[in-house]
Amino acid sequence: MVTSEDDVVSIPIGGEVDLVNRDQLQSCLAKIDLAGVRLVHLDLGQLTFCDSAGSGHLVAFEGRARAAGCVVQARDVKPIVRKVMDLVGTGIG
Template identity: 35%
Template sequence: MGLALHTTRHDDRVTVTVRGSIDLHSSDELRERLKSLVEAGHRQIVVDLAAVDFCDSSGLNVLVRTYKQAREQGGVLTVTGAYGRVENVLRTTGLDRFLIGTPPEG
């Protein structure tokens, strides 16, 4: 399965809903979408992974780099909806401690 991205905006928050597998072949698409949101000045970015069935190290790299870029710009990136294998890889790597959280109200 490929990757599908859907971006919605609600007040100050932008949510990117991801569907499919995030791997070496699809992570560039996610990277570009998230990078463009940070560069456009969005400060509250939520990445919804509820419909993601697989995420490898290239996908984790995209999330970590974007998290750091958002923080450098005074923003926040939060991951929601991770479950199964995706949640397990986030917890195993310790990335859940700063990526998974409650998104800001808005």
């Protein structure tokens, strides 16, 4: 469940993101209203796998958030997920 407090939005993403459900991730991220948001936390502690297309959706969301003036930070990224994110060029830190 996406939560917001003041100008901070926290987005938990868990399980596996792959061919079966990556479009669902894209749909959920597209619905997030970034108006007035300063900081976006992507809580990835429960994310056990994310394929390159799923990471691509994160990259697209990151771009949209940065264009809206937000800082995007990832939390608790597992090494295997970090590796894929680095390969696709996310700037999420």
